Amino acid sequence: xxxxxxxxxxxxxxxxxxxxxxxxxxxxxxxxxxxxxxxxxxxxxxxxxxxxxxxxxxxxxxxxxxxxxxxxxxxxxxxxxxxxxxxxxxxxxxxxxxxxxxxxxxxxxxxxxxxxxxxxxxxxxxxx
Amino acid sequence: xxxxxxxxxxxxxxxxxxxxxxxxxxxxxxxxxxxxxxxxxxxxxxxxxxxxxxxxxxxxxxxxxxxxxxxxxxxxxxxxxxxxxxxxxxxxxxxxxxxxxxxxxxxxxxxxxxxxxxxxxxxxxxxxxxxxxxxxxxxxxxxxxxxxxxxxxxxxxxxxxxxxxxxxxxxxxxxxxxxxxxxxxxxxxxxxxxxxxxxxxxxxxxxxxxxxxxxxxxxxxxxxxxxxxxxxxxxxxxxxxxxxxxxxxxxxxxxxxxxxxxxxxxxxxxxxxxxxxxxxxxxxxxxxxxxxxxxxxxxxxxxxxxxxxxxxxxxxxxxxxxxxxxxxxxxxxxxxxxxxxxxxxxxxxxxxxxxxxxxxxxxxxxxxxxxxxxxxxxxxxxxxxxxxxxxxxxxxxxxxxxxxxxxxxxxxxxxxxxxxxxxxxxxxxxxxxxxxxxxxxxxxxxx
Numbered sequence: 001x002x003x004x005x006x007x008x009x010x011x012x013x014x015x016x017x018x019x020x021x022x023x024x025x026x027x028x029x030x031x032x033x034x035x036x037x038x039x040x041x042x043x044x045x046x047x048x049x050x051x052x053x054x055x056x057x058x059x060x061x062x063x064x065x066x067x068x069x070x071x072x073x074x075x076x077x078x079x080x081x082x083x084x085x086x087x088x089x090x091x092x093x094x095x096x097x098x099x100x101x102x103x104x105x106x107x108x109x110x111x112x113x114x115x116x117x118x119x120x121x122x123x124x125x126x127x128x
Numbered sequence: 129x130x131x132x133x134x135x136x137x138x139x140x141x142x143x144x145x146x147x148x149x150x151x152x153x154x155x156x157x158x159x160x161x162x163x164x165x166x167x168x169x170x171x172x173x174x175x176x177x178x179x180x181x182x183x184x185x186x187x188x189x190x191x192x193x194x195x196x197x198x199x200x201x202x203x204x205x206x207x208x209x210x211x212x213x214x215x216x217x218x219x220x221x222x223x224x225x226x227x228x229x230x231x232x233x234x235x236x237x238x239x240x241x242x243x244x245x246x247x248x249x250x251x252x253x254x255x256x257x258x259x260x261x262x263x264x265x266x267x268x269x270x271x272x273x274x275x276x277x278x279x280x281x282x283x284x285x286x287x288x289x290x291x292x293x294x295x296x297x298x299x300x301x302x303x304x305x306x307x308x309x310x311x312x313x314x315x316x317x318x319x320x321x322x323x324x325x326x327x328x329x330x331x332x333x334x335x336x337x338x339x340x341x342x343x344x345x346x347x348x349x350x351x352x353x354x355x356x357x358x359x360x361x362x363x364x365x366x367x368x369x370x371x372x373x374x375x376x377x378x379x380x381x382x383x384x385x386x387x388x389x390x391x392x393x394x395x396x397x398x399x400x401x402x403x404x405x406x407x408x409x410x411x412x413x414x415x416x417x418x419x420x421x422x423x424x425x426x427x428x429x430x431x432x433x434x435x436x437x438x439x440x441x442x443x444x445x446x447x448x449x450x451x452x453x454x455x456x457x458x459x460x461x462x463x464x465x466x467x468x469x470x471x472x473x474x475x476x477x478x479x480x481x482x483x484x485x486x487x488x489x490x491x492x493x494x495x496x497x498x499x500x501x502x503x504x505x506x507x508x509x510x511x512x513x514x515x516x517x518x519x520x521x522x523x524x525x526x527x528x529x530x531x532x533x534x535x536x537x538x539x540x541x542x543x544x545x546x547x548x549x550x551x552x553x554x555x556x557x558x559x560x561x562x563x564x565x566x567x568x569x570x571x572x573x574x575x
Contacts (some may be wrong), residue, residue: 039416059416064441067451 001035001120002027003094007070007110008119009052014094015063015070015102017110019120022071023074024059025098026089034060037086042099055100058089069102073108075102138263158260175394183187189535191398195563197492199513199554200342200538201290201368202401203264203393205387205481206558211395211468213277220464236435239425239458245394249373250365250387251380257343257421257458258466259406262390263296266366267389268408268453270297270334272417273362274306275452277333279402280360282307284327286352288321288341290368307331313510317506317515321351328355338366339376342543343554345506346376346512353383362386362414371556372511374475375482386410394478395469396462401414405462409553415441419453420503481557485512489555495568496553502571505550513554515540522551529570 002008006016012030015022030035039059049055049069056067079098082088089097114122129252134142139151148154155163157166159242172180191204198204214220219234229236239257244316246255259265270283285294287310294310300306311327314320319337335356339347349365356363365379365388379387391405392398416439424438445453470478489512497504501519518525522539537551555564 017437041416059441062441096368 002029002049002116003076004116006094007113008122009068009070009113010122011066011068013068013070014127015110015113017104020104020107021076022073022104023103024070025070026067027091028093029118031090031093031097034058034063034065036061037089040083040086040089041080042083043075045075045078048105049073049102050063058086060073067099069082069100070113071102071103072105074105075100076103131475134293147406148236148560155338159501163283168487173373179574184223189530189533191535191558193533194530195534195536195559195566197537197553197555197559197567198343198535199344199515200402200543200552201292201390202369202398203512203556204398205371205393205395205485205552205556207395207397207469208292208472209466210472213466215461215465216538220461222304229448232432233433233435235460236423236437238467239421240425240435240462241471243423245467245470246407246409249370250367250379250407250409251378252384252387253408253412254415254418254422255424256418257407257461258391258463259408259420259455260459261404261406262290262366262368262388263293263389264287264407265388265405265495266293266336266364267297267300267405268338268419268455269364269366269386270306271300271304271453272408272410272414272419273364274384276362276414276418280331280333281305282309282331283336284309284311284324284332286317286324286347287312288312288317288319288345288347289336289338289366290342290344293338293366293368298419311554313341313343314531316345317341318508319347319351321348321354324351325355328359329359330360331360332356332359332361334362334364334386336366340511340513341368342368342552343459343506343508343515344554345508346511347375349379349382349384349457353385356385357383358385364388369511369513369554371482373477373482374478375486376511380409380411385414391466394460395466403462405459405466406499415439417452420455448475482511484557485555486557488512489514490559491561492553492555492559492564492567495564497570499568499572512556515550515552517547518574519549520574521548523548525571526551528574529567532570534563534567534570536571551556 008013012027012100014027014068015024017063038054051072053069055064055069057064181300196204310495311323335352337347337352343346353363354483362385363382365387370391371393383498388408391407396405422436422438426432426434426436493514496502498517503517505517506515526536537553540550
């Protein structure tokens with residue numbers, strides 16, 4: 001159920017690498033835990049982040065949570081559609097509900113992230 | 129639930145963990161003079177206490193028993209007996225913003241109405257449920273602008289902002305690594321638009337201007353909005369005499385982003401200096417950064433009009449150290465008083481209060497200007513307060529008047545150097561012509 005074409009973090013983001021650009025979003029598990037998402041606070045393009053740095057917030061009817069970058073790089077695109085209609089993050093977290101595209105500053109970091117299988121195991125242990 | 133007090137060994141372990149030898153060391157940053165035990169009198173009987181406080185009260189000149197012209201941030205407007213009576217109702221007396229809010233529909237409705245009044249008076253979209261007082265409202269407005277700027281560190285403040293408000297800002301900023309650039313007022317006592325614009329740079333997150341300013345002069349909100357707009361900074365309107373909002377153009381109409389200040393004038397007695405009533409309002413685009421409580425209107429399961437706390441997810445009890453502010457309450461009882469007052473007076477009544485205050489102040493200003501030895505140093509338009517320059521030290525002049533039951537103004541030397549002969553005089557609808565004529569005559573005799 002977690003697509004295996006991407007990498008996962010312990011803070012429930014995913015990143016899908018395509019050449020030197022990584023697309024970032026939150027996982028299906030994360031959107032379920034948050035509930036109905038009503039607002040996204042995302043950075044502007046051009047902003048440079050280190051890995052594990054806070055890049056924005058996601059607000060649901062019951063909580064506001066921080067979002068962390070899985071990888072370092074410069075923001076090249078922000079999902080305007082998701083800002084206008086945050087509900088698409090609930091509806092399609094791995095597809096149309098993506099959040100940022102980042103131009104990777106290194107290809108070394110991806111190996112430190114989890115695979116789909118490892119992430120599924122991580123969620124199982126976290127829930128115990 | 130059990131309550132287990134901290135044992136000596138717990139205390140020692142905690143002190144060790146944070147690297148402090150004794151509990152007293154935690155209070156080292158406090159000034160020495162406040163650290164000692166207070167000088168309390170020995171216990172008294174109830175009769176003795178009443179007698180003692182009675183004496184204290186008789187020694188204190190009250191607004192009711194004097195010709196009262198003190199302002200400088202606190203104003204003597206009429207508060208209806210109806211407003212007082214409403215506050216005595218037991219349903220309201222514990223009007224602390226509730227933590228299980230939706231069961232308290234009456235409290236929420238009153239806060240919603242207060243917010244609506246503030247929104248209408250400021251010309252802005254969203255107002256919070258109130259803050260403690262004007263000075264901390266300015267601080268919260270600035271911190272809100274700082275969050276919106278994401279990384280800018282500098283605020284531009286007009287020196288026409290109340291000196292105590294600026295002092296409060298300095299106190300907060302000293303430990304936040306934020307800078308203040310103060311723009312002095314011009315020779316006419318008002319802030320120069322060009323000087324304000326010139327002070328803004330690419331590190332500036334806010335431009336704050338007060339109107340009427342501390343010297344009573346009406347400033348142009350547009351000079352703040354023009355200085356900030358298009359340069360990534362927020363313009364902040366500061367209002368210390370909220371009665372003026374019923375007469376002067378609302379800040380929102382002049383392109384101001386955030387309005388804040390003191391709403392004591394709108395139905396709260398002077399209360400010997402507090403409790404007061406801070407307010408804060410902004411545009412919808414920035415509503416997620418406004419601190420404090422927000423009440424919204426909604427529909428219940430049966431489609432009836434209902435009220436709820438909204439955007440609470442930004443607040444301290446949910447978001448802990450990531451909250452927009454450590455403000456998690458409001459000035460509930462005073463906001464209620466202001467709501468009752470504004471609802472009673474309505475649009476026309478509030479305007480009448482403002483018009484009377486202004487007209488009487490104009491009369492007094494003109495009369496004082498005609499007294500030999502006195503002048504009005506700033507010629508610009510004022511609302512209900514103005515600076516007077518007398519022939520001698522203002523402190524001694526005013527204390528001689530006070531001995532005759534006339535509180536004629538607040539000496540500027542209390543706040544700033546270099547103008548010992550100047551004082552600021554305020555007039556409200558409470559002042560009679562007889563009182564004003566008495567003040568004018570007393571000033572003439574003193575000179």
